[in-house]
Amino acid sequence: MVVSRSCECCILGAGPAGLGAALELTRHGVSDILIVDRNKTVGGLARTEVHGGARFDLGPHRFVTKSKEINKIWLDTLGSDFRPVSRLTRIFYRNKYFNYPVKPLDVLAKLGPVESLNVMFSFVISQMKRKEKAISFEDWMVQRFGRKLYEIFFKTYTEKVWGIPCSQIGAEWAAQRIKGLDILEVLRNALLGGKSNRIKSLVEEFHFPVLGAGQMYEVMCDNIVSQGAELMLGSTVVRVSRQDSIIVAIDVRDPDSKVTSITAKHFFSSIPLKGLFNMLDPPESSRVEKSVEALRYRDHITVDLLVNGENLFPDQWLYIHTPHVQMARLVNYNNFSDAMVDAKNKSALSIEYFAFQNGGLWNRSDDSLRDLALTELDRIGLVKKKSVERSWVVREPEAYPMTYIGFQPHYDLLKSTIDEFTNLQPIGRAGMHKYNNQDHSIMSGILAARNYLRLPGSPYNLWDINIDAEYHEAIERPSH
DSSP: OOOEEEEEEEEEEOOOHHHHHHHHHHHHTTEEEEEHHHHHHHHGGOOOEEEEEEEEEHHHHHOOOOHHHHHHHHHHHHGGEEEEOOOOOOETTTTEEEESOOOOOHHHHHOOOOHHHHHHHHHHHHHHHHOOOBBBBBHHHHHOOOHHHHHIIIIHHHHHSSSOOOGBHHHHHHHHTTOOOOHHHHHHHHHHHHOOOGGGGGGEEEETTTTTHHHHHHHHHHHHTTTTTTEOOOOEEEEEEEEETTEEEEEETTTSSEEEEEEEEEEOOOHHHHHHHHHSOOOOOHHHHHHHHHHHEEEEEEEEEEOOOOOOOOOSSSEEEETTTTOOEEEGGGOOGGBBBTTTEEEEEEEEEEEEEEEEHHSSOOHHHHHHHHHHHHHHTOOGGGGGGEEEEEEEEEEOOOOOOOOOOHHHHHHHHTOOSEEEOHHHHHHHHHOOOOOHHHHHHHHHHHHHTOOOOOOOGGTTTTTTTGGGGGGGOOOO
């Protein structure tokens, strides 16, 4: 039996983007809002899960933005529960800890004289070569750092995360994620004591909610619901009915397998773009469907551990560049906030793995993943197996939208196709198939709401968000 319901605005996904849209709608008097999410907890990829009296995020989340508006939203939402944290993240390589952001003097001291000479020689050679247009991530990095430094500090980790050779990842991804990082400038800063504040991804301080990243979105959601919005959690979209360029209804299955057909004046979608296209009824043309198949994702696994002991290491997280283990990052939530663990002398750790759903790692049992995580921790000597009290495994499908060489023409076609819908806007990382940070995702929801409301300054081109790391500086909230 299918139940029907209607609302003015239906938002698919209760993560940063979906809640950003709902927040802006309620600010302007729209309260007939239904928010649908497949998880039992709001926050999307930024949610916090509680196990055994400890709080675990889905990997490390920093709250950093150049947008005064986004920062104000965060501060207004949590107030004194939103606290500054001094960042310490390092690279673990060959049983040594290297500063990240990379500091040349630190690198040279820890690599030893022979490898340091090789690094410097490789860098000099890269600077002497004629700069051809960088096609791949590998090209981009080698041109700026030299091959040796790239192979030590970028290649292994990047390939763990994305599951494909760096030579297949487009240079535009490196330019977006490591924008402004110039090794010559880093050297000048290291030698002369200067400091650059231009590199967003490498800030030395960030803010963080006392009870985990998800606290931000739980409180934000409570505020939105208090204005009249409704939630459907643990519910999955199964069908998107359309008539030409109009979304007629969206069918959602709840945890009891009951299907609800939702009609709305406008839809905001932060569910994976590939899934949205695959659920369209009737479907798109074969040409568009071919491009849909070109969308790929990297799936995320966290093995959460409650460990006996405190002060295991001082970092919020470590990048594990050691090539003989599969883990990519090791996160210590105690170093984000003392309140992440209820009990004394306990630590909450997460080991992060990246996988494909059709691959062996994703299909392992929880017990097998736990054994792998503990074995790898033991192998690199960071945490002993016997100190682990309990463990939990969290799998997040389609967590990281992938870009690769040859991907862009397909993506451009899908963007233009989705833009043809008159009552649907894609938002957020998954909805736009774009590697957005939290601030970008929230802003996409806010601007999509302003487009719907036809506020001054609209329509905004949502695809332009996060093209330039400075885009926030150009966005001002319209005056009324």
